[in-house]
Amino acid sequence: MKLDLVESLGSRYDSPQQIARVVTEDWAARNLYCVACPCDFLTRLLANTRAVDLFCPQCKQVFQLKSSRNWNQTKIVDAAYASMISAVRSSNVPNLVVMQYTNFWKVRNALLVSSFFFTETVIEKRKPLSSVAQRAGWVGCNILLKQIPADGKLRLIADGVVTPTHRIRSQFNQIRPLSSLAVGLRGWTLDVLNTIRQIQKTEFALSEVYSFETQLAAAHPGNRNVREKIRQQLQRLRDLGFLQFVSPGRYRASMNADG
Numbered sequence: 423m424k425l426d427l428v429e430s431l432g433s434r435y436d437s438p439q440q441i442a443r444v445v446t447e448d449w450a451a452r453n454l455y456c457v458a459c460p461c462d463f464l465t466r467l468l469a470n471t472r473a474v475d476l477f478c479p480q481c482k483q484v485f486q487l488k489s490s491r492n493w494n495q496t497k498i499v500d501a502a503y504a505s506m507i508s509a510v511r512s513s514n515v516p517n518l519v520v521m522q523y524t525n526f527w528k529v530r531n532a533l534l535v536s537s538f539f540f541t542e543t544v545i546e547k548r549k550p551l552s553s554v555a556q557r558a559g560w561v562g563c564n565i566l567l568k569q570i571p572a573d574g575k576l577r578l579i580a581d582g583v584v585t586p587t588h589r590i591r592s593q594f595n596q597i598r599p600l601s602s603l604a605v606g607l608r609g610w611t612l613d614v615l616n617t618i619r620q621i622q623k624t625e626f627a628l629s630e631v632y633s634f635e636t637q638l639a640a641a642h643p644g645n646r647n648v649r650e651k652i653r654q655q656l657q658r659l660r661d662l663g664f665l666q667f668v669s670p671g672r673y674r675a676s677m678n679a680d681g
C-alpha cells in the first residue's frame with residue numbers, strides 16, 4: 423500500500439474539492455483491498471453525486487470512502503438522517519473508510535468501520551437546516567464513531583503507518599460472527615460490547631457492566647428490564663467468542679481489535 427495520493431494529476435481540475443475527490447478516489451481504487459475475503463483490489467462503482475463507492479468483485483462487499491484533511495475520531499458528518507436510518511434497519515449500509523490526508527497529499531490515517539457495526543445508537547440526528555438555507559428543513563446525520571466498539575474500527579493506516587493486510591483480515595474474521603445477528607438484536611449486543619471495551623479491563627464483574635445501565639436504557643427506550651438484557655448480551659458475546667465466563671458474575675474479555 424502506498425501513501426502518496428498524487429501520482430499524476432492533469433490541469434483539468436480547478437477547485438480544491440474537485441482535486442481532493444479525484445486524488446482520494448484514485449488512491450482508494452489503487453490501494454484499498456477487501457477485508458472480508460482474499461481479494462487484493464476493489465472496483466469503483468459508478469460515481470454518484472456525493473459518496474465514493476467501491477466494491478469487492480469477489481464477495482460483493484461495498485465500501486464507501488470519506489476523506490478529509492481533518493481527523494475526528496469522535497464523529498463525522500454523513501448524509502440524510504432518514505435514509506441512513508432506513509439503510510441501518512435494512513442492513514444496507516456499506517463499510518465506511520474514513521481517510522485523512524495531509525496538506526502534501528499524503529494519507530495519514532485510514533479507518534475502516536465495518537458495515538454491521540452501524541446501528542441506530544451510532545446515528546445522531548442533526549438539527550434541520552434553517553429556513554434561509556437552500557435546502558431548508560433538510561435533516562442530516564452524524565456518525566458517532568466514539569460509540570462504535572474498537573473491534574469494528576480497523577486501523578488500515580495509523581499516523582502514516584500501514585497495518586499489514588493479514589492482520590486487518592484476521593481482525594475482521596474475529597468480528598465477522600456479529601454479522602450473522604439480525605439487525606434488531608445487534609444494536610444491544612454492540613452497545614454492551616462497547617461498554618466492555620470502555621471498562622478497559624481484561625477481567626471484569628457484572629456490576630461494572632451494570633454501571634452503564636442508565637446509558638444503555640437511554641439508547642434503548644422502551645426496554646424495562648435493562649439488566650436482564652445486559653446479561654443476555656453477555657451470553658451472546660460469549661457464544662460469539664468475545665468473552666469467557668470465569669465464575670458467576672466474573673467475565674474475561676477474549677480479544678480486542680487493538681490487541
Ligand SMILES: [Zn+2]
Pocket residue numbers: 456457458459460461478479480481482483
Ligand atoms: Zn471481498
